[in-house]
Amino acid sequence: MRLWRFLATLGLTAWFAGVATAQQWSLAEAAKPYAGTTIKAIFLDRPGYKAAAKLIPEFEKITGIKVTNEVIPYENTREKIVLDMTAQGGDYDVVLVDVVWIGEFASNGWLVPMEKFYNDPKLADPALNLKGFFPILLDSFGTWDKKIYGLPFDNYAGLLFYNKCMLEKAGFKRPPATWDELLKVYAPKLTDPKQGIYAFALQSRRGETQSADSFMRMLWPFGGSLIDPKTFEPNLLSPGSQKGLQFRQDLMKYMPPGIVDYDHNEAVNALAQGKVAMITEWSAFNGTLTDPKSSKIVNCLGVSTEPAGPAGIKGALGGFSYGVNAYSPPERQAAAWLFIQWITSEAKAKDYIRAGGVSARMSAYKDPAIQKAYPFTVPMVKAWEQGNPIFRPRFPEWPAISEIIAQIGTEMMLGKVSVKDGAAQINAKVKEILSKAGYYDGKKPKLQ
Template sequence: MQRVLKYALAGATSALVGLGASAPTAHAWTLAQAAAPYKGMTVTVVGLDRPSYKAAEKLTPEFEKETGIHVKWVNYPYENTLKAETLNFVSHSRQFDAILTDVVWPVDFTRAHWVVPVDHFLADKAIADPDIDIGDFFPVWRHAFTVGGKLIGLPFDSYAGLLYYNKKILKEHGFSGPPTTWTQLLNDYAAKLYDPSKNLYGYALQSARGETQTADSFTRFLWPWGGRYFDAKAKKMTLDSKAAIAGETFRQELVKYMPKGIIADDHSQVVQLMGQGQLAMITEWSAFYPTLKASSIGNDLGVTVEPKGPNGRYSAFGGFAYMVSAQVPAKEQNATWLFIQWLTSKAMAQPLIENGAVVARKSADTDPALDAKYPYLKPMVETWENGSVPDWRPQIACYPYFSELVSDYGSEIEAGKYPVAKGLKLLNAKLQHYMNSTGCWNSVNLPKR
């Protein structure tokens, strides 16, 4: 309850400071007053079966008690979320109020006019918290969810790719710390830490077919080598470039030192192997820190930024934002906005972190006390400020099939079915034809970097 009161009074405090007042007034904005017209309404929120949403759902009763607005969570596996939300819109079922978008989905929602831009709600002083402080969200996250110059959602469940390492294993093998470049990881660490007879491997890369292959495996070895998916202005795919070939060739060299069958492993399997002490290092999302810290290697767990490639540090970038459905009635939209605004607020950032969520609020992620308690925060912030691009994966209306092609060919290349150059040439041609034949080039969103 104290956290809700803190949030409710935050706007009042900032308003009073501007007026030179010393005590609350009847005109100061509070969550309870803003929510009064919507008391008794129910807001349905799309979520995932992941730590950030479990934390949010745990804290939701505080919002309900303060506002009288009921919140219904409907959670999906990631792979089913976009389909469920799309069906909701095309059927006009109005099943969902708070819409969840991955960083690669905003174009779909905005082109179809399915969601309401944030500025619509910020312009309504009755429901816009004066202390919302949009600028407190890291720039890369604001840019990631800006389409056509408009912010379309507020960031939530925000990830950075990080390098997790077992300090004990590294020390036992003569290393004083983790590698700082991918070349070091391959040439200096991987071979020395490779001992299958003892179930010990220097590094493993989650590469399961699907979005894990696209985002976590294939793309991770594209940007740091100077490769890019395409040249949007020229409407030309560039996955057959020398830089792209070099990056994916490096991945193949690294695979030699990984556990057999790694191309079938998803996040859970790789994190489990790390937690069991069979891996010296993995590159994984910041969201997995609590899981690894609670594992048997918790006391030996180290975390830092991902290694640099020949073209610099470009770390994996992924996460979500909450948007308001444009298909539900205006009153329902306002109630939904109040929940999203509360959930992603500065005041709720700390309790969310303490309950296992990852947030993109600079005020919380750089707080000295939280940094000391959660070591992943500093490298996460460093990554977002100096090693992330919002279009790590392309923001295009036709992304699902685009990603499917990348995943299919990326998996075949990693499995050795195609030599790297040949596989990339085939993939490049497939994607070029797809982008040309669907007119998808016209949907490309190029976020500010």
């Protein structure tokens, strides 16, 4: 009994100590040494960043820290960051890190390991709760070599957005469950080129959109992959990869002309204006499609997981974390951390969602009110829980590989090279890049 009383007393003491610590820490107090500091963040012209912009005045009022931003087109973002980092300029204190840039940025020492901040009791909110992030998001977007370099901020799951009214008019009561069903059953009935109406739009503009959102999206559901996870050999000539890439070619006759020039905005707008019946797009664009100012199909919008292929539902995984620039001065690093910690916190998750963002916090989506107000979150959470963590390899060589896929993948879609020959060309170039980088002689780790 004495032992149990002792343990109980010890437990209560620890609990009260924790409560006291939590009560003692406040964002306002933590920010006092940095009041008057100005930090700069990279923004994209996407809903999650517009949502953050709505919340920033609250952070500035509490902390006295000024948060500025520069809106950069996605295709130019990595180049801007790399130029700043190689010059050790520290222009951007809050660094936007794509899922496929984390290996490059962390390996080069461009980001401050987050443990520097979350192990500092003066800077770390006791309610930080790293375990409260969806594991696949924290692992994929913010973690490299078992260290956390960023917290998930702008978070995407690939979803099927569709026009319920168009589908019902064509005789369909539900969206297609499989890619095969979409191609063979739905697409012919939903396409009318004379009226400028098409069944599907796959964003495929040359660049990361082509390599990730178009090319890679069609590999995994069909049992293919860019690289064999076991042998690390290029894998585009495998039966699954070939089937997926050929499927993309077959689907093109049901897509708008000029689809290789469609970026995200063009694909979303085509659905929003009633020009296409279905798109597979990032969850973050739900806000655009439900806004009466930008969408004609608000009352007809439906959303589900991406269709299944022979290998099951293997939806796209994408998104960004926010990290701290290793070349920024210490006071701006601390201020940047306080902003990142706050904007990604559980306390602000629902506010961020209501403002138009997509939080990475699990707790926010357990709220029935959030599920009812934002129906897209239900299939989105399902997609994150099923997971496809190596949708795109995260190693530092991805940017070089992405450029090759973007070029040859576009040529495939245009019919300038066959699916088989194009895959062989990409395989050869990928093997050359990875060989030079030391992946086959044991000098480098493989897929993370």
